[in-house]
Amino acid sequence: DVVMTQTPVSMSVSLGGQVSISCRSSQSLVHNNGNTYLSWYIQKPSQSPQLLIYKVSNRFSGISDRFSGSGSGTDFTLKISRVEPDDLGVYYCGQGTQYPLTFGSGTKLEIK
Amino acid sequence: EVQLVESGGGLVQPGRSLKLSCLASGFTFSNYGMNWIRQAPGKGLEWVASISSSSSYIYYADTVKGRFTISRDNAKNTLYLQMTSLRSEDTALYYCATGSYFDYWGQGVMVTVSS
Numbered sequence: 001d002v003v004m005t006q007t008p009v010s011m012s013v014s015l016g017g018q019v020s021i022s023c024r025s026s027q028s029l030v031h032n033n034g035n036t037y038l039s040w041y042i043q044k045p046s047q048s049p050q051l052l053i054y055k056v057s058n059r060f061s062g063i064s065d066r067f068s069g070s071g072s073g074t075d076f077t078l079k080i081s082r083v084e085p086d087d088l089g090v091y092y093c094g095q096g097t098q099y100p101l102t103f104g105s106g107t108k109l110e111i112k
Numbered sequence: 113e114v115q116l117v118e119s120g121g122g123l124v125q126p127g128r129s130l131k132l133s134c135l136a137s138g139f140t141f142s143n144y145g146m147n148w149i150r151q152a153p154g155k156g157l158e159w160v161a162s163i164s165s166s167s168s169y170i171y172y173a174d175t176v177k178g179r180f181t182i183s184r185d186n187a188k189n190t191l192y193l194q195m196t197s198l199r200s201e202d203t204a205l206y207y208c209a210t211g212s213y214f215d216y217w218g219q220g221v222m223v224t225v226s227s
Contacts, residue, residue, distance in 0.1 A: 039213050041157075048220055049149075049157065054213040092157055096212055099171045101147075101159040 002027050002095050006104035013083050014112045021078045021107045023093035028073050030097070037096035040069055040078045043106075044089040052091075053078065085111055114138040116208050116218030123224045124198055134191040134208030134218055142166075142186035144211050148193050150204035151220070160206070161193065176202075198225045 003026040013019045021040075029036045040053040051060045053069035056076060066081045080087055088111050093104040120132040134146070148160040161182040162171045170182055181194040191208050205220040 037212070041214070043157075048207060048217040049214070050217065051213055051215050054215075060213075060215065090156075094157070094159075094214070099162075100173050101162070101171075103157040103159070106156050 001100055002029070002098060002102050004093055004095060004102050004104035006091075006093055006107050008107060009105070010108040010110065012110045012112050015083055015085065017083050018079065018081045019083060019109065021080075021091050021093075021109075023071075023076045023078070023104050025074045025076075025095055027098075029076075029095050030073065036072065038069075038071070038076050039094045039096065040067075041092045041094065042087075042089045043092065044086075047089075049092065080109075083109075083111065087111070114210070114216045116210070116216060118206065118208055118218045118221035121206065121221035121223045123226065125227050126199060126225055128198055129194070129196040130198060130223060131195065132193040132206055132208075132221055132223070134193075136189045136191065136208075136210075139210070141184075141189040145169075146182075146184060146191045146211075147209045147214060148182060148191075148206060149209055149214065149217075150202075150206045150223075152201075152204045155204075158204070163191070195223070198223075200225050 005024045007022045038056050041049040043049040057069045068079045090106045090108050092106050115137045117135045145164045147162045163182045179197045183192045203225045207220045209217045
């Protein structure tokens with residue numbers, strides 16, 4: 001199984017600041033078809049998770065350009081710029097390259 | 113607007129069965145693969161099962177293989193998860209989610225396995 005390791009476990013940021021969350025996979029996430037199926041999700045307090053980024057760097061419909069994804073192979077990063085109060089929650093990375101599908105353990109973002 | 117509404121959860125004794133449903137609207141259900149993902153209380157996300165648009169391809173997590181069955185009825189725009197031989201470790205909030213990237217999620221339905 002592909003193990004997804006997220007760091008940090010939690011972080012605190014000031015409004016207007018920038019954060020980076022790292023996600024590393026135990027195996028390359030490059031699919032045989034050449035695509036890399038790495039996604040990012042946010043789970044706001046008491047809400048269902050919602051998709052932010054898919055295939056490493058593609059923002060989902062309606063997602064602010066303050067969110068950006070990058071990386072390749074086994075190392076990926078989610079960056080959030082100009083942090084707003086609504087950004088607080090737990091961020092998860094997830095891989096869709098091979099079954100079983102797996103998620104990272106989450107990064108809790110708190111606002112200072 | 114995409115809507116996914118799960119139902120069928122509740123309190124069940126270990127070893128018993130339960131069937132979850134996810135009613136979809138706002139998109140062409142028959143065109144999309146669907147998924148079940150669960151979240152134990154205070155824990156992270158765990159993928160449970162996936163089914164392709166025409167039910168040709170089905171995948172399960174090892175933790176549920178042989179006990180859970182994912183299915184769908186495209187005429188009814190509904191996804192199902194039949195759960196048997198339930199264990200305490202199956203206690204979780206169960207979400208249905210659309211597509212290859214889990215584009216949209218339902219609000220979740222709670223399943224509690226306890227005697």
